[in-house]
Amino acid sequence: MELLNGVLIFFAGLWAGTINSVVGSGTLVTFPVLIALGFAPVTASISNAMGLVAGSAAGAWGYRREVQGRGRQLLKLLPASLLGGMTGAWLLLHLPEKVFSYAAPALIVLALLMVVFQPRLQNWVRNREENPEHAIRDKRHGVILVVLVYLAGVYGGYFVAAQGILLVGILGVFMTGTIQNANAMKNFLVLGVNVVAACSYLLFASGRINWTVVGLIAVSSLIGGVVGSKVGRRLSPAVLRGVIFALGLVALGFMIANLLK
Template identity: 80%
Template sequence: MDLLGSIFVLVAGLWAGTINAVVGSGTLVTFPVLLALGLTPVVATMSNAMGLIAGGASGAWGYRRELKGRGRQLLRLLPASLLGGITGAFLLLNLPEKVFHFVAPVLLVLALLMVVFQPRLQAWVRTREENPEHAVRDKRHGILLLVLVYLAGVYGGYFVAAQGILLVGILGIFLTGTIQNANAMKNILVLGVNLIAAVSYLLFAFDRINWLVVLLIAVSSTIGGLLGSKIGRRLSPPVLRIVIFALGLVALGFMIANLLE
């Protein structure tokens, strides 16, 4: 990778770390850049997921105040999220790469749809918060919550992108508290999935990891995670969604081009 490419990765990592701490889906920033630089989808996914661990940790630390009193809930949900991450990483490592070439565009479209409809999702969460008598109760639907968190982990372990948005929606609907509480818990669960997936990559796909990309994204996303946790509530979500959607379309274009070759 030349100097210009490294700069692009650094900037993308900074932006992704910031977005992940605030709304999630930062992978839709880094993934298109890595594809444009010539990395294969599987290598890009693995290297990106490992690099974003540092940013996820800094973002989780920045939101630590919103986690106060949520320890018991996290202990209940984290195993399901980790198991989902293991499942997703297993699928990524063991399914033929051709499967990823076909599945990744579909997952990317799904992630982009989640980004586009995020305002409606957040409005749904706010309605649930303002009208708790209409909310789904934790005790009555505990198993369903665990299943959904597990499936979100599978999605994250396989593709990473927009897992955070999916989790915020799930947690905001099923758990009591504010959107910021859900976001703080999302940061921990996503971090857990990325960590467990990274261990799988290290054990079973060490030679398919681009360590320069991991280093660049780790450094810049750490800074981005700290920035996002501090100033994220002041950012304009509509602008972020537009840019993420545009970059996601670029990634989709690269994927389709690879399929047509």
């Protein structure tokens, strides 16, 4: 790997680790960079997901105070995330690579829409928080929450990008507490998805893993996760969303161009 490529991947991982712990969507930074550097989509997705495990762990540790008193709730939701992550990883490994080539652009569009509409979603969550009479406490919604967390895990195991934003939205609506509580829970659930997906890739797709990419993203996202959990909240969300959106469009352009070849 050329030095310049390695530097680009390292800084992409640093940025991804930082914003993953704060808002999610770090994959929309690293994935476009890997695609632009010529990596095959599935190899890029697998290597990126494995590398980001370290950053997810750092982010979860940084937000550990926000999950205090919510251990039982986390233990109820974590199995759904783990099972979803395994399902998504299985789909990535067993569906033809051509399916991912067609699905990835659509998933990028979905992820970008979640990034764009995140402020409105957060405002909705805040309004619910400020109006406790609207809080959902019916037991049936507990089942819905578990199912939605599982589906978010499937999405994360297959594609990774923006599963954090998806989870914050789900948890913010169906779970009592603040947005920071939802964000902390998100970090732990995303970590679970990433770990089981990475183990699946390691066991069943080791030949598709680019270990140089994994190492660069692991180290840089670990640093970014520590930074993000401490000072990332001071960064402008609007600026982050703008850059993420731009990089997502770059990835979309590269993937569509490859399909048209």
